[in-house]
Amino acid sequence: MTGDPHKSLQASHEQIVYAAVLEKGMLLGLALLLLTFVLYVLGIIKPYIPVSEISQYWSLSVGEYLHTTRIHQGWWWVGMLGYGDFLNFIGIALLGGVTIFCFLVVIPVLWKNNDKLYALFSLLEAVILSLAASGMLGSGGH
Amino acid sequence: MTRTGKMGVLCLALLLSVTLLAGNGLAGEGVMAADATSSAPWWMWPLLLLVVTFVMGVAAVLGGVGGGVLFVPIISGFFPFHLDFVRGAGLLVALSGALAAGPGLLKMNLASLRLAMPVALIASSFAILGAMVGLALPTQVVQIALGVTILGICVLMLIAKKSTVPDVPKADTISSVLRIYGVYQEASTGEIIDWKIHRTWQGLLLFVAIGIMAGMFGLGAGWANVPVLNLLMGAPLKISVATSKFLLSITDTSAAWIYLNQGCVIPMIVVPSLIGIMAGSFVGVRLLKVAKPGLVLI
Numbered sequence: 001m002t003g004d005p006h007k008s009l010q011a012s013h014e015q016i017v018y019a020a021v022l023e024k025g026m027l028l029g030l031a032l033l034l035l036t037f038v039l040y041v042l043g044i045i046k047p048y049i050p051v052s053e054i055s056q057y058w059s060l061s062v063g064e065y066l067h068t069t070r071i072h073q074g075w076w077w078v079g080m081l082g083y084g085d086f087l088n089f090i091g092i093a094l095l096g097g098v099t100i101f102c103f104l105v106v107i108p109v110l111w112k113n114n115d116k117l118y119a120l121f122s123l124l125e126a127v128i129l130s131l132a133a134s135g136m137l138g139s140g141g142h
Numbered sequence: 143m144t145r146t147g148k149m150g151v152l153c154l155a156l157l158l159s160v161t162l163l164a165g166n167g168l169a170g171e172g173v174m175a176a177d178a179t180s181s182a183p184w185w186m187w188p189l190l191l192l193v194v195t196f197v198m199g200v201a202a203v204l205g206g207v208g209g210g211v212l213f214v215p216i217i218s219g220f221f222p223f224h225l226d227f228v229r230g231a232g233l234l235v236a237l238s239g240a241l242a243a244g245p246g247l248l249k250m251n252l253a254s255l256r257l258a259m260p261v262a263l264i265a266s267s268f269a270i271l272g273a274m275v276g277l278a279l280p281t282q283v284v285q286i287a288l289g290v291t292i293l294g295i296c297v298l299m300l301i302a303k304k305s306t307v308p309d310v311p312k313a314d315t316i317s318s319v320l321r322i323y324g325v326y327q328e329a330s331t332g333e334i335i336d337w338k339i340h341r342t343w344q345g346l347l348l349f350v351a352i353g354i355m356a357g358m359f360g361l362g363a364g365w366a367n368v369p370v371l372n373l374l375m376g377a378p379l380k381i382s383v384a385t386s387k388f389l390l391s392i393t394d395t396s397a398a399w400i401y402l403n404q405g406c407v408i409p410m411i412v413v414p415s416l417i418g419i420m421a422g423s424f425v426g427v428r429l430l431k432v433a434k435p436g437l438v439l440i
Contacts, residue, residue, distance in 0.1 A: 009325055009334070011251040018255055022391070023245035030242075030420055037413045054410045055184045055222070061281060062226040066405045073405045088409035089402075095238055095416070096402065099395045106255075117320070121259045125266065125392065132270050132399040 014109045014118075021105050025098030033091030040084035048083040074135035100129045187221060188414040195235060195415045199422015202236075202364070203243050203387060203430050209419050210236035210361045210394070215292050218285075223411055225281055225288075229360030230406030231415050233273075233398040236361070238416040240391035242423035250431065252384035257322050257339070257377060262392035264346055265353035265363065269393050272357025273400035279358075288359050295365050303373070307335055310376035316342040326381060329431055337378050345375040357397035364390055383430070 011019070039045045049057065049069060057065050066073065080086040103126040110119040131137060195213065202209035210232035218228040247253035276284055313323060323338040339345075348370050356363035367386035371377045377385065401407065 009251060009327055011249055012255070015248050015251070015255045019245040019248035022241065022248070026241040026245065026420075030238075030417075033413055033416060037409070037417075040409065051410065052184055054408065055187070058223045058227060058408055058411060061224055062230075062277075062404060062406050065224075065226075065408075071405060074403050085409050088413055089407070092234065092402065092407065092409075092412065092416075095234070095241060096395055096398055098241065099392055118256070118259060121263055125259070125263055128263070128267055128270070129392075129395050129399070132266075132396040133403075135399075135403040137270060137274060137400060137403075 014106045014113070014115075017109050018102050018106050021102045022098060025094065025101060029091050029094035029098060031091075032094060033088065036084075036087040036091055040088055043084070045082075045084035045087060047085040048080060049085060097133060100126050100133065103129070187223075188410055191217070191221070191411065192414040192418045195418030196422040198235075199239055199242075199419040199424075200426040200429065201422075202239050202419070203423050203426025204383075209239040209423075210356075211295065211363075211365045213415065213419075214288065214360055217415075218288075223408075225285060226277075226406050227408050227411055229276065229284075230398070230401035230404075231408075231412045232360035233356075233394050233401055234407070234412055235415050235419045236364075236390050237394040237398050239419040239423040240387055240389075240394065242420040243427045244388045244391045246427045247384040247388050247430075250384075251324070251326055252380055252430075253388035254322070254324055254377075254381060254385050255388075256320065256324075257371070257381070257385050258389045258392065260320060260322075260346065261349050261367075261371075262389055265349045265356065265389065265393040266396040268350050268353030269357035269363075269397040270400055272354035272359075273397040274357075275354070276358035276360070277400070277404050277406070284359070288361075291355065291359060291361070298365065298369065304379055305372060306380075307337070307378045308372065308376040310338050310340050312340065313338040314340045314342050324381070326378070328380070335378055337376075337381060339371075339375040339377050341374050341376070345370050348374065353393060356393055357400065360397070360401065363393055380430075 040047055041051060043051070048071075057069060060068065065071070077086045077089045081090070103122040107119050107122045107126075110116075110122060194216065195209070198209050198212045198216075202212065213235045214228055214232040217223065217231070218225050221228075223231075244253065248255065317323070317339045320342075322342070323336075325334060325336050327334050348366075352363045352366045352370070355361065355366070364386045367389055368379075368382050371382035371385060372379050
């Protein structure tokens with residue numbers, strides 16, 4: 001249509017790159033989620049909380065749940081990956097982290113296109129999401 | 143949406159809001175499910191979640207909503223889970239539905255990365271704040287506020303008109319500088335639509351409130367994204383719906399991490415919900431491409 005890539009029926013290069021990374025990360029996360037859930041539900045890997053007992057806890061508030069089950073907040077689950085239920089957190093974390101990776105990947109693409117403002121937006125977004133993922137932003141809970 | 147459809151949505155929302163407000167006295171336990179949970183086998187609830195969230199996934203793409211806005215009131219009202227876990231799962235549901243739909247929408251050039259990025263920067267920052275406030279407030283307060291919000295969303299859906307291709311006489315300065323414009327082909331008619339936006343700073347300001355509510359209630363925020371992008375900022379309806387859906391993959395990521403780090407994730411609730419919503423979203427994206435704009439729910 002015109003020389004402006006944003007005035008084309010086709011998606012821009014950075015949009016295609018972003019979509020490709022998002023798609024791969026999402027599919028990998030989904031596959032891991034399915035695999036780990038099967039391992040958990042079928043009891044192939046022993047869970048921290050037996051599946052038959054989980055219904056005793058899901059009606060508690062998060063504070064009561066953490067206290068009763070002695071589960072800790074933050075990235076504590078990484079040390080518990082030997083248990084089937086915590087293994088599911090790998091897929092969940094990947095789905096939560098893929099967007100950060102997408103923004104990091106498009107920064108050089110945008111920079112190369114002399115789109116420095118959007119490269120800065122991407123960097124800022126990656127920082128904000130990483131900060132949220134870090135667990136440094138706590139709250140009182142209840 | 144037809145008048146009958148709108149009345150149906152109103153009735154459903156009223157029922158859910160009343161359920162949520164009434165459930166306040168039970169300190170977060172699902173009212174309908176409170177008695178059933180003792181006798182029902184544990185696997186019944188994850189199985190039901192899978193079916194319900196699949197249907198939500200299809201509907202959510204067509205409405206440009208994340209699924210969380212359907213998930214949180216329905217699951218907290220009819221399932222025996224505490225609101226803390228429902229909100230955590232709701233955000234992950236909205237996030238996963240958006241992740242599943244995002245690549246397809248970006249490749250089809252229906253979702254606009256240039257439109258989404260500045261908006262996402264604001265919404266995701268304030269979603270973190272909303273999540274922190276929501277987790278610090280007592281459950282009863284959040285539950286009442288959620289019930290009121292659902293009613294507000296219902297009113298918004300009833301009174302807000304949609305505009306297939308809004309009239310934008312002139313792009314404003316901010317959107318011109320940011321080069322937020324594009325072209326897309328309406329698949330149902332073959333028409334090529336050249337779009338631009340206006341009232342950008344007013345729209346960005348509204349995304350502060352949208353981000354806070356998304357984080358606080360675990361609702362996703364598509365119900366608010368679409369009217370702001372379409373009616374206020376003037377993006378075509380399909381671009382608004384698709385960009386809103388993609389936007390949720392960013393906004394809800396920030397809030398979902400807060401809930402995840404606070405311990406509000408039980409895999410037995412989250413995983414069946416995510417698988418259901420993602421499978422439904424794959425189907426929904428294919429339907430959105432061929433759907434006439436008038437069939438889009440919001």
